[in-house]
Amino acid sequence: MAVIEQLTQDFLRTKKLPHIWCPGCGNGIVTAALVRAIERSGYDQKDVVIVSGIGCSSRAAGYLNFNTLHTTHGRALAFATGLKMARPELKLFVIMGDGDCSAIGGNHFIHSARRNIDLNAVIVNNHIYGMTGGQHSPLTPTGKKATTAPRGTLERPFDLLELARGAGATFGAKGIAAQPRQLEQLILRGANHRGFSVVEALSPCPIAYGRRNKLGGAVEMLRDMKENSISVERAANMEETELVDKTITGVLFSIDAPEYAEEYYRSIGKEIG
Numbered sequence: 001m002a003v004i005e006q007l008t009q010d011f012l013r014t015k016k017l018p019h020i021w022c023p024g025c026g027n028g029i030v031t032a033a034l035v036r037a038i039e040r041s042g043y044d045q046k047d048v049v050i051v052s053g054i055g056c057s058s059r060a061a062g063y064l065n066f067n068t069l070h071t072t073h074g075r076a077l078a079f080a081t082g083l084k085m086a087r088p089e090l091k092l093f094v095i096m097g098d099g100d101c102s103a104i105g106g107n108h109f110i111h112s113a114r115r116n117i118d119l120n121a122v123i124v125n126n127h128i129y130g131m132t133g134g135q136h137s138p139l140t141p142t143g144k145k146a147t148t149a150p151r152g153t154l155e156r157p158f159d160l161l162e163l164a165r166g167a168g169a170t171f172g173a174k175g176i177a178a179q180p181r182q183l184e185q186l187i188l189r190g191a192n193h194r195g196f197s198v199v200e201a202l203s204p205c206p207i208a209y210g211r212r213n214k215l216g217g218a219v220e221m222l223r224d225m226k227e228n229s230i231s232v233e234r235a236a237n238m239e240e241t242e243l244v245d246k247t248i249t250g251v252l253f254s255i256d257a258p259e260y261a262e263e264y265y266r267s268i269g270k271e272i273g
């Protein structure tokens with residue numbers, strides 16, 4: 001059986017298909033990279049939990065054949081924290097969109113980072129609230145249009161990974177849907193990291209974001225994404241002026257620090273496992 005068919009059979013709830021995503025949406029690319037990363041991690045399927053909030057990308061939890069928890073808007077990390085503390089041996093992947101993670105769930109995000117709890121956050125950043133009608137999020141670039149910013153948002157976006165690092169996260173990486181193999185590798189590295197890992201995946205939303213901002217269709221958006229990205233290794237040898245408006249991809253930080261669930265179980269004299 002071909003690899004793709006095997007992965008589909010093993011890891012997708014095919015009865016839940018077809019999915020709801022628009023043609024050209026990047027959510028499928030990011031979800032596939034996540035599945036391949038989990039498969040390569042060697043984790044037992046019954047030990048893996050996919051947690052998600054609300055939004056287009058969060059629908060992935062319904063399609064994936066693992067233990068899954070589809071929670072309320074912005075609260076995926078809060079549910080995941082409770083589960084990790086109760087069952088610390090489980091491997092948790094938390095899928096969130098940019099609005100879900102950095103606006104409604106922003107407080108959970110910074111405190112998950114501060115605790116350095118062993119959760120693997122995969123943030124699908126398409127710069128917009130897609131499902132709820134195209135409102136701007138804290139990751140919408142300045143000047144880009146949204147239903148709530150018809151002349152272009154005046155706000156400056158968060159640098160999500162700098163926010164995570166500043167709050168205490170110990171692993172941060174950025175990938176793009178236009179380079180799915182690199183994205184898979186980054187999610188795998190995050191999974192192998194002990195502590196709170198954040199992988200930000202830039203992903204095209206040709207409908208709620210691309211159309212409104214005249215960015216073309218999915219092909220053009222993916223091409224632009226690729227042309228405007230530079231690996232962290234190449235960027236290290238470039239001038240700051242050459243990096244303006246570029247997306248730097250790869251592992252941006254990886255730090256060793258005590259992990260919260262382990263510390264807690266040690267403090268009460270219990271073994272994990």
Ligand code: SF4
Nearest residue numbers: 021022025056130205
């Ligand atoms: S609205 Fe955007 S993010 Fe949502 S499914 Fe459609 S293309 Fe994807």
